[in-house]
Amino acid sequence: MMTDRLARALGWTSLALGAAQLAAPRAVTRLCGLDDAPGATTVARLVGARELLHAALLLGARNPAPWAWTRIAGDAMDLTVLGRAAAGRTGARRARALAALGAVAGITALDAACARQGTAKAKGPLQVRATITVNKRREEVYRFWRELENLPTFMVHLDAVRTIDQRRSRWKAKGPIAALEWEAEIIDERAGDLIAWQSVPGTGIATAGLVGFTDGPGGRGTVVDVSLEYGTPGRKLAAAVARMFGEHPEQQLRDDLRRFKQVMETGEVVRSEASPEGHRALRQLRQRPAQPTAQPTGGRA
């Protein structure tokens, strides 16, 4: 978030610089000690246009920080030009060129920080969150979830969960290539309110989750709120698993919660002939026709 705000600020800077260079190129070249070069104003105008391009990218993008790299490329050009100008000049012009060089170097540092963070952010842990209201009492909803061995009935990518003791459990999931297994441990628990868990380091994948249970307004069932986090290298893995099933991790979690609601309210996962093997957002576009299936479906009901 902070990175994106910095990126936006840099975008506004580009906009101001670009506008100045286009509107008053002569003043800008004088300030940088370049006003004696032939064609200086034309170059200033071109650089101004380039700044406007940075501005458009940084102000227009949804996720602007990575676009700061485009500014760094621009900065490199500017530094080269100013460096040569400072070397080839003397007196007041040399002083002005050096000052401009210093200023650009400072901005380059900011740009670099912003771009690095912006790109790095994408490598951080993957977080997904979803919430659903279940038309059952809170204790009942909580109890079903706390019985971790129930989770595979509605989380379609889980094969099995086996509890080892009160806190520890062994999870098995369908992976992109081979089955995945890891051990998880409950790190916080308030009966009827929340369960937090994380994978035990070095036992497969790095993941953590939190599920909260609250009463819906006006006695309307229980609000279930789930946050999941997959750390590196779990992040890559989670995304790969999601892709294998043809969907986004966020969608996957929402679909899982919908099945959880079905199990709680109707006793089982509702099936239609079009997707007898389960229900997944993108896969549904490739569903079989909505007609009865000849073979046993083999999936989990």
Added chain:
Amino acid sequence: MKANVWAGRNRLEIQDVPDPRILNARDAIVRVTSTAICGSDLHLVDGYIPTVKKGDVLGHEFMGEVVELGPGVRNLHIGDRVVVPFPIACGACFACQDGLYSLCENSNPNAGMAEKLMGHAPAGIFGYSHMLGGFPGGQAEYVRVPFADVGPIKIEDDLPDEKVLFLSDIFPTGFMGAEMCDIKPGQTIAIWGAGPVGQFAAASAFLLGADRVIVIDRFPYRLRRVQRTGAEVLNYEEVDVLEALRDMTGGRGPDACIDAVGMEAHHPTPAMYAYDRAKQATRMETERPYVLREAIMACRNGGVVSVIGVYGGFVDKFPMGTVMNRSLTIRTGQCHVQRYTEPLLQRIRAGEIDPSFVISHRMPLSKAPHAFELFKNKQDECNKVVLIP
């Protein structure tokens, strides 16, 4: 078994498909004894409802005999005759408990897909696209009926199929259209569309105490039919509807207007028709909403516009200024059929209405593609076709 399947835009085929099996504990398998073609099936056939796939079994109006039951169904027995509501509803979620069965939160396994288009997902519907669940329909010899302990209504043997079949959809749909108008004595209700749903809406408006009912359509045979309910009629190819309605209602407009047409409406002015038709053909809008626009313009100040015609996606040039400035109420919805089956069955039993009056054709299921032709092109004065598997 044989089933009527969608084989591409405007192509239907009778195909051999596997027999349905119990997939959930609360399923029943019903041997279909009567099924019908609905006007909203035409939107599927024409390819305007997204997420219909080749091979999908059509049909959402059907009744039959229970031949197999899952272990979770305790209120039905093998051999029971049942009419099955077209929306699939679990009976346990917030929507079902609120009587909003066509918004059941559990019966649509493809809710994620519907959410992308509609924001939130409605219930699953038999034979009505994958976005609405991907459930095979009832134009077949057998159907799997999920949540069979909630939706289907048992029929005693003395009532023939033809009198009760339409409890599955069009009778409750027409009735809900009228009910949403909050009819009070002395009121005039205008209904666009003299098809079977419009005919039931007209009959229901009278049942609910309307003074006058005016029905608008362009097919003389349909207008003649709806006149039998006691309604007055307007042919929009012969009169200016807005002007005529104003004249007939002392300048004020109908107290409530029912849109029983939906997304594939016609317009008497070729240019107006061409505008929306072209946008629809290029998929820039999914609807041709003239009826909706006209109903809004016609309705009296502070009146109700009740929409039971099916819409699929997005509407252009919607007169929101009229709706807001004239305090109109818009009420809509796929019918919450389960809410109406019992009370409407009572009315049929009491002889207040005999729904079989809409039937014009009876055919074997094997003739389904031909029946669709007749129904779609309004040939042979086709009003409502009942198919017998």
